[in-house]
Amino acid sequence: MIDRRVMLATGLAAGLAADLAATGEAAAQSLRRRVSWQVFRTSTSGPSYARAVAIMRGNSNASDPNSWFYWANIHQNFCPHGVPYFLAWHRGYILQFEQKIRELSRDPNFSLPYWNYFTDPNIPSEFTNPSPGNPLYVKRTNTNVSNALGYDFTDPYWKQLPRNWPTPMEPKVESVPHNQVHNIIGGFMPTLQSPQDPIFWLHHANIDRLWCAWVKAGAGRANPVPTDAYWNGTFVYGAQPQMDKRQTYSAEGLGYMYDDERLPTPRRLRAAVAPPIRAVPLAKERLIGQVLSLGETQGGLTLDQSSFSVRVPLGDDGQNRTRLLTAQPPRGPSAAAVRPPVNVNVVLEDVAVTEAGKAGGYFYQVYVNLPAGGALDQRRLIGTVGAFEIAGAQHNGGGDGPHAAHGDGKVRLVLPATEALRRLSPGQLREVKVSFVRVDGPEAPTGPAITIGAFRVESTVEAPR
Secondary structure (H helix, E strand, O other): OOOOHHHHOOOOOOOHHHHOOOHHHHHHOOEEOEEEEEOOOOOOOOOOOOOOOOHHHHHEEEEEEHHHHHHHHHHHHHHHOOOOHHHHHHHHHHHHHHHHHHHHHOOOOOOOOOOOOOOOOOOOOOOOOOOOOOOOOOOOOOOHHHHOOOHHOOOOOOOOOOOOOOEEHHHHHHHHHHHHHHHHHOOOOOOOOOHOOHHHHHHHHHHHHHHHHHHHHOOOOEEOOOHHHHHHOOEEOOOOOOOEEEHHOOHHHHHEEOOOOOOOOOOOOOEEEEEEEOOEEEEEEEEEEEEEEEEEOOOOEEEOOEEEEEEEEOOHHHHHHHHHHOOOOOOOOOOOOOOEEEEEEEEEEOOOEOOOHHOOOEHHHHHHHHOOOOOOOOOHEEEEEEEEHHHHHHHHHOOOOOOOOOOOOOOEEEEEEHHHOOOOHHHHEEEEEEEEEEEEEEOOOOOEEHHHHHHHHEEEEEOOO
């Protein structure tokens, strides 16, 4: 693996620079069409992806943009996960990769295909054939992702794009299906070297397609307007040229579209129920600086193949805080966009993956306040925890922000519960019940998979504006 400093000093091929410089002109020309793998495989470009991947995998020079490792290392060193711009950064990333495949395959018509796992959750057979010389094959834990799928991001409640804004879609689609697909496939996929798996690029083309579909669905869903400060700045992809964030505003602006830009229709998922309560000693509610700890474990938690819930009763201060979550916002079309004055987060400290858990094939969904004995309600899902989330937090480095590294392979994961709790009635907020629901693929590890040094539920109050 080549590090960030070396990548920044390495120039991309001149052809890439020319392609990116011309993206402004691309919008005025006919748009390239990205199609599903099932359509792509029988097209004239069908062999192009495998041909270019074979060339790249045969190049062991990680500083060469024509090598497979070069592109995996861009992801390792620069990708944003669990932080803003997850969708936009990856849009630019797969665009540059698509241009490189077009160059190496000598196929000017090549457009990156996508894997629509909502239609077929099985990895296409071209990627699972272990025959010698198949450049699309790598070892994986699972090849079926049906248990990793979810539809909450399609709910029109999630009207805005950016993480940390009210009713944000980006963290919903990043968690489900994005993270869950990474985790359940296993192999390279639960790591930041996940682009070494050739299916990665089709997975991310599908995530990009879902973003396009979300915008096209309307009903109030919208990206920040192009002139919003959200789009200021540039994205880094290791080597020059960089890309202005504003360029990633739309697929059409980058010269392409998808053959199917419809949101998937929600389907009934597995009929799991809220898991039983695990008795866990908790410290009492206390104020720590500006943060109100609603409850914190006095020891660690171990996540294995079982599912369980932790009940955090709320004291007077905690109940006063959560009442602010359910205060009625002003009436009108902007009501859903009003930010509540308090935030509630589930914080997991010193989180680490065990040796058995590193291969993936599983993950944990984290819910708040599921009704006892009731079915899992996706509206109460606040995030996922698996090897991929831990890898992403390790990449984010140290600091006091969410999803940060602690050192020694341990990280902090912060799961925002505000929006899920905000949708409950005051009578449902006398406690915060956090449920860890284990989800497995056809193959999954047994025994401890993830360890958590400390668990707490905390509340913060926004400063007046």
